[in-house]
Amino acid sequence: MLTRSQERLLRYLGGFPESLENAWDLPREISLPGLSEAMGVVRSGLNQPLNELMDAGYITVRVAHVIGGGSRRRQVYHITEAGRGWLAEHPETPSTEGGQQDTQTLDTPVLVGRTDELQALSALLKEHGKAAVGGLPGVGKTTLLRTYAESSTVRWAQVDAFMDARGMLSCWYPDDQTLPTDLEAAVERVNSDKQATLFVVDDLHLLSPRHEQPVFDFLNNVQAAGHAVVIVGRLPLPDALDWPLLRLSTLEPEDAMLLLGEHLEETKRMAVAKALGGHPMALQLYREGDPLPEAGEDVQAFVEHTMLNSLNPEERHALDTMVLFPRPISTDVAPSGDFIATLDNHALLRWTDNATRCEVQHLVRNVRRTMLGEHELRGLHEDAVAHWGQHAEDPAFAVLLLYHKMALDSEDLAGVMARDFDRLVVAQGAALASIFDSATHQRPDDEQLHYWAGKIALQRHEKQHARTHLEQVQSDTLRDELAYQLALLEGDEDEAERLLEQQLGRSTSYEHARLLLNASVQHLEDRVFNEAQSVDRATLQRLLNEVELPDNLEWRASMTVTMSLIQHTLALLEGDEARANSLVDGLEAIGHEADPIVLHMRLKTLLRFPSSSEKNEAQHLVSRAMDAQPTPFHRAVVGLTFAEHLVKLGDEAAGDFFAELPVPEALEAKGNPHARYAARWWYLQGHLDEKRALMALRESSRWFRQAGCHRAARAAAARLHRLL
The missing domain is CATH 1.10.10.10 (Winged helix-like DNA-binding domain superfamily/Winged helix DNA-binding domain)
Structure with a gap:
């Protein structure tokens, strides 16, 4: 038996x-x-x-x-x-107590002593459609929610110090290849989910102040759209989320003793449960023979004493390297990886759902951090800088390097950003925003930090944050650059033109030509593929006429090609086939027939002026042009051009061809070229994916604005409104 x-x-x-x-x-x-x-x-x-x-x-x-x-x-x-x-x-039979099973599903922990709390949570959700669960670290908030959610189709997000609203969305939908950054589009993604019955956000108290308001707006909008949402965190929860609260306390001793197993005498289990105040995490840390708290001592003192006495110096150092983690880390690259099994056996670690990333249990982490002196903390941050410096080729670890440099008040944050901004900001923008928010509070008079914080805010469409940092930048060059990008983002064409003139007035010959060409491309690309839009030829020609090519032969050659590309696109828009072919022939004459730029231009010319055998010829040419491109981004741009053509024709092959194109964040590209690719990619998805068209068109409009293409943004918004 x-x-x-x-x-x-x-x-x-x-x-x-x-x-x-x-x-x-x-x-x-x-x-x-x-x-x-x-x-x-x-x-x-x-x-x-x-x-x-x-x-x-x-x-x-x-x-x-x-x-x-x-x-x-x-x-x-x-x-x-x-x-x-x-x-x-011995087949399993339901328990007589409420029809519950003695065993749980594989990913659901056993819950004891929380029947009333489960009923209270159910009542709050039934009445309000939302609830907050708050309590001490380690008191069992997550366990309560996982048990409650067992009968639901749940979307679960675990917050960390770098997470923003899009990060939550990616936790809810980890299988989506790409997700929107626009908050309204993010709500549309949730609305398209016809399976989920509950959305959970755990550890809300870890949210960076930098991301609080957008996250609160997002959660309120998700709930207002009719979805049941529960937020979980340590008390006090933010005042801005005034949701009905379920306050979780420690367990009654009669329930708490059940966590200790049956190998101890009942009187001993009751004594331990009472001594530890019914605190679930403290009970998990308890080992037979551990000294119990004296009268008047709290759980923190027990955790501190138990933790120190159960670990040798090497294990304790391994724990210390992990208490500074701003988010769960993959065990494959975590420092002190040899000791993870030992720390796990001591119940000191907390794991993500797939058990590949871990962090220190929050109660233990909080206690241990209070025990570390300034000298010890500095040494740990220095060790972390050395460790993550070896993994900085991965953007996810590069931001950890920045995080620890910021903690050390390092002087080279701006230098790192000058080198790595474009590489990091697309995939790790939320982390960068959080890190530089802290850095500017740490050094409020450092205009370089404010400049980069402003650049990050602009990339994230956080206009008020951008203005705040702009006010702290005194250098005319840096200030005008930020102000110009802000004006483009806001669609203030007069202000953008004024600021462009100011930048031109103080620029070198190379910068002068580069600024004019960038502005020309922006004007030219401010359109969507399936709507006839007139280009402001007068403005475009004025900008091109002002370009004075630099003496440097390499720069001169590159800018000459850019001008030819602009003129070629203009010829296509105006229906001037002879001029378009002439420009392609001219570039081929100074290069070669298989040049990637020449092949892309020939493809665009063929698609604009098709011959009788256009379809087969175009398919052959698109393959040649894509194969010839030097980078995945350039290949994707060629493919996107052809996908737009197929959609415009109503070709059934459009969906399959588009599905093979890389999602925007998979590409390493810089600035506006990447923003334009993202805008066009989402605009196409808005045509091809009926279920997610609203989300896609909102996101497309957002990326067109990012690129300063406001006419195209309005066109995407107009299509969205027609669908609504």
Whole structure:
């Protein structure tokens, strides 16, 4: 006869496939920490039932690599053939208590002592459609929500110090290839979800002040659209989110003692539960024999004492390297990776859903941070700079390097941004905004920091933040550049022209020509592919006439090609086939027939002036042109041109061809060229994906504005309104 603990363990392990018995890479769920979390019992409370199951021949134990569990191999448990036979002979029956099962689903922790809270949460959502769950760190807020959400189709986002609204959206929809950055478009993405019944945002208190208001607006709009939303965090929660609150306290001793397992005498379990105040995380940290808090001591003192006494110096240092993490880190690259298994066995780590990224349990992290002196913190940040400097080729880790440099008050943040801004801002814009917000508060008189903070804000369409930083920039050159980009973003053409003239007045010959050519391209590209829009030829010609090519031969050649491309596009728009062909022939004469620029120009000419055999010829030419391009971005631009042509023709192949094009954030490209690609890509998706057309057109309009193309933005918005 198996005890309740033994049966629950056996049924849990029986839920995993037999194929794992011979696998080398195994899920954390069948290691001791995973079993502890699934059973809702401290690790030491599992030793006795596990040993008894092994003695009975129902389970076996071996050492193997645990996915995401660090480099050291760990003990894992498997059910045997005899164990499966016992399960077959003893099919599971519902418990008489409320019809609940004794075991949980594989990813749902056991919950004890929270029946009233579950009912209260259900009532809040039924009445208001939203709720906030607040309480101390480690008190069981996440466990409560995971149990509540077991019967729902839930979208779950776990907040970190760098997350913004789009980050939450990516947590809710991790399988989407790309997601919008525009907040209204983000709400449209949620509205297109016909499966989810609950949206959860966990650890809201970790949100950076830099991202608070947009996130609050986003969550309020999602809830106002009719979706049930729960926010979870440490008290006090932000005043700006005045949602009905469920306050979670510690457990009653009678419930808390159940977390300690059945191997201890009941009187001992009750004494421990009372001494630790019914705090779930403190109970998880408890090991048999640990000294309990004296009367008047709090849980923090117990955690501090227990943590220090259970770790040797190397393990303690490994813990310290992790308490500074601003977000969960992949175990493959985390510092002190050799000690992750040890820290996990001590119940000190918290894992993401897929068990590949981890961080220190928040209660433990908060306690340990208060114990570290300034000298120790500085040393840890210096170690982190050295570590992440070895991984800075990945934007996700490059921002961690910046984060620790900022903590050290490093002088070279601006230098790093001058080199890496375009590489980092698309994929890690939220992290950059948070880091530079802190940096400008740290050094409020540093105009270089304000300049880069303003650039980040402009990239993110955060106009008020951009203005705030603009006010702190005194250098005329830097100030005019930011102000010009802000005017373009806002569509203030008169102000943009005035600021362009100011920049031209103080620029070098090269900068003068570059500014004029950039402005010319912006005017020329301010259109959408399927609407006839007149180009302001007078303005365009005036800008081109002002261009004086520099003496430097390399710059001169590059700018000559750019001018030819502008003139060629203008000829296509005006229907001047002879001039278009002449410009292509001219570039081919100084280059070669297979030049990537020449091939792209020939393709655009063919699509504008088709011959009788145009379709086959175009398909051949688009393949040649794409293959010839020097970068993935240039290949994508050629492909986008052809996809637009297919959509314009109503060709059934358009959808399949478009599906092969890279999503905007997958491309390493700079500034306005990337913004224009993103705008055109989303505009095409708005034509090809009926279910997500509203989202796509909002996002397209946003990217056209980013590129200063406001006529095109209005065209995308007009199509959106027609659909509405």
